[in-house]
Amino acid sequence: MTGDGAFQGPSDLHTHSRASDGTQTPHDLVLAAAAAGLGTIALTDHDSTAGWDEAARAAIRAGITLIPGLELSTRIAHASVHLLGYLPNPANAELMAEIQRIRSARLSRAAWIVEQISADYDLTWDDVLAQTAEGAAIGRPHIADALVARGVVTDRSAAFAGILHWNGGYYRPLYAPDPEVGVRLVRDAGGVPVLAHPAAGGRGRIMAREKLARLVDAGLFGLEIEHRENTPDGKVWLYALAAEFGLAVTGSSDYHGAGKPNQLGENTTDATVVAAIIAEGTGSSPVYPARVVE
Ligand code: AMP
Ligand code: ZN
Ligand code: FE
Ligand code: FE
Numbered sequence: 103m104t105g106d107g108a109f110q111g112p113s114d115l116h117t118h119s120r121a122s123d124g125t126q127t128p129h130d131l132v133l134a135a136a137a138a139g140l141g142t143i144a145l146t147d148h149d150s151t152a153g154w155d156e157a158a159r160a161a162i163r164a165g166i167t168l169i170p171g172l173e174l175s176t177r178i179a180h181a182s183v184h185l186l187g188y189l190p191n192p193a194n195a196e197l198m199a200e201i202q203r204i205r206s207a208r209l210s211r212a213a214w215i216v217e218q219i220s221a222d223y224d225l226t227w228d229d230v231l232a233q234t235a236e237g238a239a240i241g242r243p244h245i246a247d248a249l250v251a252r253g254v255v256t257d258r259s260a261a262f263a264g265i266l267h268w269n270g271g272y273y274r275p276l277y278a279p280d281p282e283v284g285v286r287l288v289r290d291a292g293g294v295p296v297l298a299h300p301a302a303g304g305r306g307r308i309m310a311r312e313k314l315a316r317l318v319d320a321g322l323f324g325l326e327i328e329h330r331e332n333t334p335d336g337k338v339w340l341y342a343l344a345a346e347f348g349l350a351v352t353g354s355s356d357y358h359g360a361g362k363p364n365q366l367g368e369n370t371t372d373a374t375v376v377a378a379i380i381a382e383g384t385g386s387s388p389v390y391p392a393r394v395v396e
Contacts, residue, residue, distance in 0.1 A: 111141025112370040115169065115379075116186060116298065116326065116354035118361075119145060120235040121153035122173075123243035125359030127235075128153035132160035132168065134359075138366040142376060142388075144169040144188055144354075149201040149208070150239045151192045158389040168389040169379070173298060174288065175204050177278035178309060180268075183297070185284045186326065186352075189383025190293030197291040200279060205239050207277035212240045218272040219245070219265060223254055241276075242266045243361055258361050281309075282320050289321040292385025296324040296352055301336020311343070318347045323382065328353025328369040350375045 118124030119131045126134065128145060131153075135143045145157045145168060154170045161168035171188040190197055212230065219225050225248060233247035234240050246261035255261045264270055279287070281297075288295040297317065300309070314322075326332075327340045328351070344351050353369035356362070380388055 111139055111166070112367055113142035113144075113373065113376045114140050114354050114357070114367050114369070115142075115144040115171070115188070115296075115352055115371050115376070116146050116173070116329070117143050117357045117366070118147055118173075118359070119153045119157065120238060121145075121150045122147035122239040123241050123358060123361060125361045128157035129160040131357075131359065132157050132164050132166065135366050136164040136166045140166060140367050140370075142167040142169060143366075144171040144186075146171040146173045146186050146188075148173050148184075148239045148241065149175055149204045151190075151201075152237055154192065161389050162392045165391040167391060169376075169383075170386050170389070171293075172201070174201065174284045175276055175278040176281040176284040177275065178281065178313070180275050182276065182278065183281045183309065184299065185281055185288065186296040186298050187284075187288035187291075187293040188296070188379050189386045189388070190288055190291035191385030194291035194385065197287045197293075200287055204276070204278055208240050211274055211276050212242075212245060214274060215242070215245060215266075215272050216248075219249075223249070223265070224252055225249060225254070243358070247361075259363075281313075282316055285317050285320040285322050292383065294323045294379045294383045295321060296326055296350070296379075297322060298326050299329040299331045299356065300325055300327075301333050301340055302329070302331035303333075314343060314347070318349065322349065323379070324350030324352055324375070326352045326354060328371075329356060330364060330368065331356070350378060 119128040174185040176183045229248035234244045246258040285295045352371040355364045355368045
């Protein structure tokens with residue numbers, strides 16, 4: 103292993119593949135990242151590490167560094183809170199049991215949502231399965247794709263603005279652990295926890311400062327501040343919190359392929375922060391590109 107190839111381009115630490123709700127295979131995602139001029143990406147599928155191996159093989163050949171990660175679903179009351187975890191051990195029993203539990207909950211919740219929708223629209227469970235890669239962490243985006251295929255809506259965004267909105271009449275929250283539990287699970291698996299888009303959806307939804315303090319005590323490493331869904335006011339507040347608590351700051355795209363407008367590399371993370379994540383992440387190793395020997 104050599105770090106030579108690690109920081110030759112910008113780093114985008116939040117991307118999704120078909121192992122969850124991105125629209126590209128891990129292989130195609132990595133090729134797209136290389137084509138976009140990125141030097142490092144993290145693969146952070148929701149509640150899944152299933153894309154890691156394919157992404158690693160592609161990264162070695164495409165000449166970019168891969169940081170294996172995930173985006174753990176957590177929840178405070180009815181609000182979902184996403185926690186990025188970099189370089190956890192994919193054999194850690196507790197973390198794997200928890201993401202398995204969340205994936206099972208995703209499946210039953212998606213089936214419930216589809217059952218409700220099918221009372222009013224022409225939509226079947228098979229339609230949704232047809233949009234979902236085998237073993238993927240299923241979610242509302244797959245239901246959105248099925249609604250698009252049925253011609254009910256034009257794209258995922260339209261589906262989320264209406265039928266799939268939490269207020270749309272067909273919603274139920276997903277089982278997920280408390281974020282404090284999530285931070286400990288990621289740390290105990292040797293991973294590095296970063297709170298994803300903490301100011302998405304407006305300042306009113308940012309968790310209380312006291313709650314953040316408890317996450318810091320539990321081992322939170324950083325805040326994903328440069329993310330298109332964090333509001334401008336929210337970012338100002340988050341930078342102040344990062345300074346107060348000594349948290350690292352990351353920036354990333356949250357790329358979902360064609361599933362969202364977010365483009366690879368639209369936000370990036372400083373090389374010093376990437377190096378610190380790699381230094382603290384002991385559960386697995388980054389995958390560095392093969393060096394061409396002449
Ligand atoms: P779920 O995990 O089932 O609650 O669905 C949430 C997922 O849907 C998140 O990963 C988001 O990235 C995605 N999502 C939320 N809003 C939109 C939107 N307007 N367009 C496309 N994807 C969205
Ligand atoms: Zn997603
Ligand atoms: Fe997220
Ligand atoms: Fe995400």
